[in-house]
Amino acid sequence: MRALLLLLALCARPSAAAKPAPDPIGVGIMEKLGAHVPLDLELIDEEGKKVTLRQALDRPTILALVYYRCAGICTPLLMSLTRTLNEMPLEPGKDYNVVTVSFDPLDTPLLAKEKRLNYLRQMQRPFPPSAWRFLTGPQAATKALADSVGFGFVKKDDDYVHPATLMILAKDGKLTRYMYGATFVPADMQLALSEAASGITRPSVSKFLGFCYTFDPESRTQVFRLNRVFGALTLAGVAVFLAALLWTKKNPS
C-alpha cells in the first residue's frame, strides 16, 4: 500500500505543473455518425484547380485525412488501404471512390499528384485515376472538413499528432462508419461500403484508436526510470518472498 501512495505522489507532481489541454476536441475521434460533411466546401485538386466536395462525392466514398509530408502512420495507413482495395471484389470508380485530403496547409497540389501516382502504381487491378483523389486546401477548409467528421489533430513542432482512421461516406456526404486502425479486413471494408451505398449508419466496432505521433524517448526518461524502479522493486519483493519460504522453518502443522 505504501508503494501505491508513493506512485500517486510521483505521478501527481508533473500533472500539477502541466496545464490541461485547452483544445476541446484534442487529438482523437469524436464520433459523429449520421452527420453530413459540408458539400460546398472548396478544396484544391491535383492539378491545382478548385473542386467542391459535392463533385468529389458521387458514390460511396472512403475518406482518408492525412498529410502528405507525414513520416509516421499516414503512408502505412494508405498502403494498407491499397492492399485492402486490391483484395476487394468491388469495382473502383463504380462501386466506390477514395478521397484523400491533406489537413496540412503546406502540402501542395504537386506533392498530391506525385502521391497519387505512387499509390496507383501499387494497384494490381485497373484503377481509374479519378477514383482516388488526393486533395489539398486552405487551412480553414480542411479544418472544417476534419471538424465535421470529428477528426481531432494538433500541430506539434513541424509535425502533426493525429488519429489513423478512415471515414466511410454515403454519396450525399452522410458519415456512415468509421474504420479504425492501420490494417483492415477486406470483407469488413466491403460491408462498410455496401452499407454506405444504402445510406445506413453502423456503429464502430474495433475502436482501437491508432495515433500518429512523434515520441522523443530522451525527454521522457523519467517514465522509463520509474518503470525500471518499480520492476526492480517487484522482482526484489518476489525474491525476498521466495527466500523467506526457503530459509525459514516449516510451520508445525
Add this chain to the structure above:
Amino acid sequence: MNTNYLEPQGRGAVRDWILSTDHKRIGVMYLGVMLTMFWVAVLIGVLMRIEQLTMGPTLMTPAAYNAMFTVHGVIMIFLFVVPGLPAVFGNFMLPIMIGAKDVSFPRINLLSWYFFVIGGALAVASLFLGGGAPDTGWTFYVPFSLKTNTNVSLAVFAAFLLGFSSILTGINFITTIHRMRAPGMTWHRMPLFVWALYSTAWIQVIATPVIGITLLLVILERTFGIGVFDPAKGGDPVLYQHLFWIYSHPAVYVMIVPAMGAITEIIPTFARRTIFGYKAIAYSSIAIAAFGSLVWAHHMFTSGMGEIANTVFSLLTFIVAVPSAIKVFNWTATLYKGSTKMEPPMLYALSFIFLFCIGGLTGVMQGALALNVHLHDTYFIVGHFHYVMFGGTGFAFFAALLYWFPKMFGRTYDRRWAFASWPPMFIGFNILYGSMMMLGLQGMPRRYFDHLPQYHSLHVAATVGSWILVTGLAMYFTTLLRGLLHGAKAQANPWGSLTLEWTTSSPPPVENFDVIPTVEHSPYAYNPTRTS
C-alpha cells in the same frame, strides 16, 4: 472430529458460508459464483449466434451486439476462465492433496473471494450503469480508453480488484505448497496438479502487479491527465500495450496450465498406470510459466514494433509450444498399454487433448508473422481461442468437475447421463468453432453483427452448432444438479485413485484428515513394479 465440512457449523446457513475460512467452502463458493456467471455469458453467446443466423438485423441493434460481445468476453475471461480451476479445484483440493489441514492464510483466502465477488459485481455494474458499457473490448487500449466517455474507469478498477484477488490466491498457494506439505511429501511426490498450481501461482504473483499499476495509471490519466500514455501530452501509447501484455499473455497460461494439471490427475487414474515422465510434466509447467512470460509482444506484431523485435517474439512464441507438446506426448504415452477404463471424467479429459491440440496448433500458426497479419481480426482468431479456452480449459473444467464431484459433495451423479451429454457437447462444439475457423480463413471479420452473402451458409452451420452445444451443456449441468440433490452417497475413493484427497472420506471432514498422513510413495504408483 468426523463431521463433514458441509454440515452446519452453528452460525446460521448464510453466515456459515460467507464467513467461513474453510478452503473447501471457499472453493464451493467460487464454484457457485462462477457457474452463475458462466451461464449468463453462455446465453449471451447463443443470442449472438442467433443474430448471425440471417443477414441484416435479426434480433438486436448493432450497438446491442457490440455490447453483447464485450459482456460475453469480460464475463467469460475475468469471471470464469481466469479464476477457473485454481479458484475452485485449487482451493478445494490443493491442501488435501499435500496432506494439509487448510491453506497457509485462510483469512486472506476468504478476503480474495470477497475481492473476486466485488470486482465481478463492479465489472457487471460498469456494463449497465450510466455512461454506457465500456466499448474498448477487454484490452482497454490507450489512447481510446482515455478518450471514451463510457464507464472505463469503473471497469478498469474492477479488473484491478480481480487482479488483487488473483495475487492473494497466488501468494497463498505458494506459501502453502512450500510450508504445509505432510511428512514424506517431497517435491517429487507432489501430485502434478499441485505442480501446475505452483507454476500458475508464480505467474499470478510476478505478472499481476504489472497490470495493477498499469490500470491505476489509466485511471490517473483519465482523472488527472498525467500524460504517461497520451501522445497528445508527449506520452507513449505503445508503452501501455507492452505493460498490458506483459501481464495478459502470461494470464492465458494462468487459464490453461491448471487445466493441464487436472488432466494429468485424471489420465493415470483411469489408465491405471503410473504417469509417463513425471519430472518432464512437472518442469514443463514451470517452463511454460517462464517462457510464457517472454512472448507478450506477439500480440503487437501490427503495432509497429520493428522487424527485429517481431522476429524475436515470433521465435519465442514457437519455443513456448514445446513444453505444451511435452505434456501431450506424456499423456498419450501414459495411456499406451494402460488398463484404460472409460468413465465420464476420462471421456472429457480425452476430448480435452483432442480440442487442445487443434487450439494449440492454430496458435502456433498465428505465431508466424506472415499468417498473423493475414488472419488478424478475423473469425479465425475467435475460433482459435475458443478451441483453447473452451475446448481446453472449459472441457478440462468439466472433466475435473466430474472427477472430483463425488469428493466435493459426497454424492454420485448418473454416469449414463454424463456420457449422454458428451456427444452433443463435442459435436456441437466442433460444428460451431470449426465453422468459425473456416469463416476466418475466408476473411470474415470478427466483432460485427452482420455478414456478407458468401459467408452465410457457414454462419448458419455455426448457429445450429451452438444449439447442439448448449443442449449438451444443459444436459451436463442437469445431471450434476440431480446428482447433488438426489444422488446416492459416494464412496471415499470411487475411481480407485492413489492421490491423498481420495484417502479421506467423501465429503472430507472439516480439517480434511483425522490424522495427518505420512506419504511413502509417488502419487501414481499404480503398477507395483514402478515406484518412480
